[in-house]
Amino acid sequence: MNSKGEFLPSNTFRIERLVPGPIELVFDHFAKSELFSKWLMKCSIQPELGGLITLQVDPVPPGTHDTDQIEPHVCWIRGLINEFDPPHVLAFSWNESSYNAATHFKIELAERDGQVHLVLTHSHLNPEVMAAVAAGWHTHLESMIALVKGEEIPDFTKTFERLLAEYRVILAGASVVVVTATATPAVASDLSSDAYKAVSTHRQELLIKYDSVWKDADHLQSDINILERANERDEKSIDILYRDLKEKKDSLRKIELDIRDLDKVLS
Numbered sequence: 001m002n003s004k005g006e007f008l009p010s011n012t013f014r015i016e017r018l019v020p021g022p023i024e025l026v027f028d029h030f031a032k033s034e035l036f037s038k039w040l041m042k043c044s045i046q047p048e049l050g051g052l053i054t055l056q057v058d059p060v061p062p063g064t065h066d067t068d069q070i071e072p073h074v075c076w077i078r079g080l081i082n083e084f085d086p087p088h089v090l091a092f093s094w095n096e097s098s099y100n101a102a103t104h105f106k107i108e109l110a111e112r113d114g115q116v117h118l119v120l121t122h123s124h125l126n127p128e129v130m131a132a133v134a135a136g137w138h139t140h141l142e143s144m145i146a147l148v149k150g151e152e153i154p155d156f157t158k159t160f161e162r163l164l165a166e167y168r169v170i171l172a173g174a175s176v177v178v179v180t181a182t183a184t185p186a187v188a189s190d191l192s193s194d195a196y197k198a199v200s201t202h203r204q205e206l207l208i209k210y211d212s213v214w215k216d217a218d219h220l221q222s223d224i225n226i227l228e229r230a231n232e233r234d235e236k237s238i239d240i241l242y243r244d245l246k247e248k249k250d251s252l253r254k255i256e257l258d259i260r261d262l263d264k265v266l267s
Contacts, residue, residue, distance in 0.1 A: 004166070005120075005134050007174040012123040013134045019116045019145050023109055026116045027087035029144055030107055039144040039153070050249055051081040052218055053092050075099060078214040080252055093256050094122070097207035101126060102259045124263065131171045135163035196266065203262045210255045217248035 005015030019026050029035045031047040042056040055077040079093035083106065091106035108119040120141065125133055139160045143153045191199065224241045227234055 004170065005138060007130065007134070007171055007176050008123075009176050010123050011125040011127060011130060011176075012121060013125060013130060013137065014119065014121045015134075015137055015141065017118045017120075017141055017145065018112070019118050020148055021111065021114065021116050023111050023116045024087045026118065026148060027090070027109055029148065030090050031084075031086065035147075039147050040140050046081070046221070047084065047086075049081060049084040051084070052078075052214070052221060053081060054078050054214075054218070057096070076211075077101075078211060079105075080249060080256075095207060095210055095256070095259075097204070097211050099126070099129075100204060100207065102203075102207060102256070102263070124260075131164060131167040134167040134171070135160050138163050138167075191265070199262055199265055203259055203266070206255050206259050206262070210252060210259075213248055213251050213255065217245055217252065220245040220248060 002016070005013055008014055029039065031045065033043055033045050036043050036045060040055070041058070043054060045051065045053045057075050057077060075096050075098050077094055077096045079095055081090070081092045083089050083091035088109050089107070091104065094103040094105045095101060103122060103124045106121045106123075108121075110117045118141075120137060122133055122137065139156055142159060143156065146153045220241055224238060224245065227238050227241070
């Protein structure tokens with residue numbers, strides 16, 4: 001097994017690891033908010049198919065992105081769980097409007113010779129951050145493995161900076177075609193400059209809309225949780241809220257598909 005991850009078509013990064021078991025514990029480090037937050041970033045996750053997930057990203061170190069057009073800042077990643085098969089598979093959309101990110105994350109776990117074989121895949125990445133994403137996941141997984149083993153988490157910054165330089169070299173030599181919604185029209189597609197700009201603007205508008213609808217869904221879920229904990233359950237109100245929540249989640253899925261269609265046009 002290669003110690004480094006690999007870059008694949010569709011702007012994808014993939015990395016494999018062997019982790020001490022049991023497999024349920026490894027899965028919980030991705031599916032439970034309190035464990036996920038210990039090694040990745042502050043997050044809230046509803047571990048179920050269609051569940052909402054949000055992650056808080058702190059400002060990245062200077063020089064992380066291969067562009068000077070991205071200002072480091074705290075941002076929020078929002079998505080929906082679209083695969084959930086404990087303790088083997090967890091996948092969710094990974095969207096963030098200010099970084100123009102509409103990506104997809106997936107882990108697959110399998111028992112192998114007393115250990116857990118982990119495959120992490122992050123796809124539809126922006127080329128300007130692919131090396132940083134690779135270095136980030138590589139470093140974060142080292143932290144997760146240390147937690148599972150009950151060991152001290154290694155220094156993140158030193159490990160990340162070393163791996164970032166290495167992954168930039170690997171990406172430069174990777175035999176994959178890298179395209180992006182932020183690339184120039186001449187490179188990214190056959191669209192005219194005006195058409196490309198119009199499609200890119202619409203894509204950004206959809207990401208902003210996604211944030212708004214996601215927040216509405218989150219508020220509905222919070223209201224449902226409050227009513228379900230009440231001493232006297234108002235079943236009619238709960239049913240109405242669940243209906244509204246389903247509509248919001250359907251809207252989120254529709255927006256994700258629309259963005260993916262636009263990405264095909266822009267590529």
